[in-house]
Amino acid sequence: MSVGNGYSPPTEERPAVAVDVVIFSLFENDLHVLLIKRKTPPFQGLWAIPGGFMNLDESLDEAAARKLAEETGVTEVYTEQLYTFGSVARDPRSRVVSVAYFALVPFSSISHQPGEFEEATAWHSLKTLPQLAFDHSEILEYALQRLRYKLEYTAVGFQLLPDQFTLSQLQRAYEIVLDEKLDKRNFRRKILAAGVIEETGRRTSEGEGRPAMLYRYKDDSVTEVKTRRLFP
Amino acid sequence: MSVGNGYSPPTEERPAVAVDVVIFSLFENDLHVLLIKRKTPPFQGLWAIPGGFMNLDESLDEAAARKLAEETGVTEVYTEQLYTFGSVARDPRSRVVSVAYFALVPFSSISHQPGEFEEATAWHSLKTLPQLAFDHSEILEYALQRLRYKLEYTAVGFQLLPDQFTLSQLQRAYEIVLDEKLDKRNFRRKILAAGVIEETGRRTSEGEGRPAMLYRYKDDSVTEVKTRRLFP
Incomplete structure (x- = not known):
């Protein structure tokens, strides 16, 4: 088996790289986040932030835009890379590094197509969140913190209006x-x-x-x- | 060949994941960054930000701390994840996603051990930077922007003093x-x-x-x- 020597890219023993997109929208007097109910293990039946694995022929930004389009049908909205989550045991199946993004979607532009692999896609108020799969509570908390910060220091909040x-x-x-x-x-x-x-x-x-x-x-x-x- | 179905982690066709650590220090009335001269292709002979590939049994933060310790000999300094660079063609050898960090190192605590694989390790003034390998100019520019921002809005600047x-x-x-x-x-x-x-x-x-x-x-x-x- 050829693993890395620390200098050349390893040819095996590579982690999977995923993108997870925290999609916020503001409606019914509440901030909402789009979640997907997992229909396969691990965490079957739990809600999760929409995401998926990066293809080798697309950039991280392109992977995030693709996931966003698949889940919401929208393509031209404010999207920003948040943080990369890379603890060793965050996915029980395999080593997975997840690059998290957040997107701000005006409610009027959303279609509610469930994704191909998910049992259900639904908006959840931040006030009544269910238990989340993986480390997605941590990712969501980080996204909310960034959104609040950005609202106070920048004009991105208008993307929600x-x-x-x-x-x-x-x-x-x-x-x-x-x-x-x-x-x-x-x-x-x-x-x-x-x-x-x-x-x-x-x-x-x-x-x-x-x-x-x-x-x-x-x-x-x-x-x-x-x-x-x-x-x- | 078993590639991903978009839902389960792909078992092949995975990118390599690297960490690159932008190490800043302040001395001789100038801000400096630690660079390593590459002794193998690609970009042989050019200077690069110190970095390496993440091992599967370490977190991203651990990988960054390991690279920092290998290059500077210091272990307990301010380190922060910056941004993840994931364009398709950023490394000609293979698909490589790089999670960039920045570290602020008080000059007094640095040893100058060159790393195992590098011809030379040297501090460079931000005012007289050489051409950099890969997309490392972009990474360094991003790090400098974050450092300046942090200096104005937070107290992390004291880590340089x-x-x-x-x-x-x-x-x-x-x-x-x-x-x-x-x-x-x-x-x-x-x-x-x-x-x-x-x-x-x-x-x-x-x-x-x-x-x-x-x-x-x-x-x-x-x-x-x-x-x-x-x-x-």
């Missing part, structure tokens, strides 16, 4: 993801000062109270809003 | 890594307000001007200094 939204809807989206009530005046002041949204000139036509201005995300604004901080 | 330092030395370290002159008053105000350093009670004994207070990093301060921002 419809094209046009009121400031109240925007604040509500932030509150749902951060799981925390935000001060209205402070929130509006900061968001408007950031210069990443603009008025559409249109207002909501119905609902309680007077019509509210509809805003949209400015396409030309930077996704990564970075200011010199020197922590604090 | 000696145990005790003056505020001038601290500012100089920041200026070197950020490659930018910082305002002295503003820097001191922010660093002291962050509450991550404390006076040692001792002062420098020599040098120009009057003795300066020596500070140390507060061990109990959080590494990740996080405040609610809601970008901006």
Whole structure:
């Protein structure tokens, strides 16, 4: 058997490489994640983050995009590599290194096709998560942490919103993801000062109270809003 | 040949998984990275980021720690997973997925043992980098970006400093890594307000001007200094 000498790529004794894609969407006043019920061992019957093995002729990013398209039917959404999980015993079948991604999918663009190999595909509220297979609770926790961080430091949160939204809807989206009530005046002041949204000139036509201005995300604004901080 | 069905781990057609460790150190008024000159193809004679293939009985973190110890002789330093590079053709020999790490090593703790397979191991100033093998320029650029970001938003920068330092030395370290002159008053105000350093009670004994207070990093301060921002 030819294993590696530590310098040339080993020809045997290689791990399998998987991608797992944490797919978030915001609807029904709650942050949801797409999960798949496993119909074969290991962890048969448990829910898992959608994922699969990378093909040798595709990049990691392509593998993640393929899994996302297979599970949700969407192709052009915000996707970002999260972290690579590589503990020795994370899969009882074989040594598997998993490169985790997260994707933010506007709810309106989702089709609910179950994947080829899965018994069921379903959205789960982050508040009522079932037990997850493998180390997927850890991966999901990591993804949620990254999403919250990104929401506060960048403009990617808009990927979860419809094209046009009121400031109240925007604040509500932030509150749902951060799981925390935000001060209205402070929130509006900061968001408007950031210069990443603009008025559409249109207002909501119905609902309680007077019509509210509809805003949209400015396409030309930077996704990564970075200011010199020197922590604090 | 048994390749994967997309659901079970493939038994053949697996990529090799490597770890590459970007090792930074600060000395001689410059940020340095440890590089290894390749003595075999591909890219023979070019410099590369130290790395190697993961063994099946070690985790990714363990593989990174092993490579770090082999190349520098140090074991207990700040190490963080950066990003996983997985384009199809990044290694001409075989499909190789590389999980990149970065490590911050205080210069005093380094031994200069060249690794077993390498012709030469040497520190290179970021200002005078040679051409690098594989996609290692991209990996290094990513690592530098992460280091700069971390320096501004967290306290990991102290991992590059000696145990005790003056505020001038601290500012100089920041200026070197950020490659930018910082305002002295503003820097001191922010660093002291962050509450991550404390006076040692001792002062420098020599040098120009009057003795300066020596500070140390507060061990109990959080590494990740996080405040609610809601970008901006």
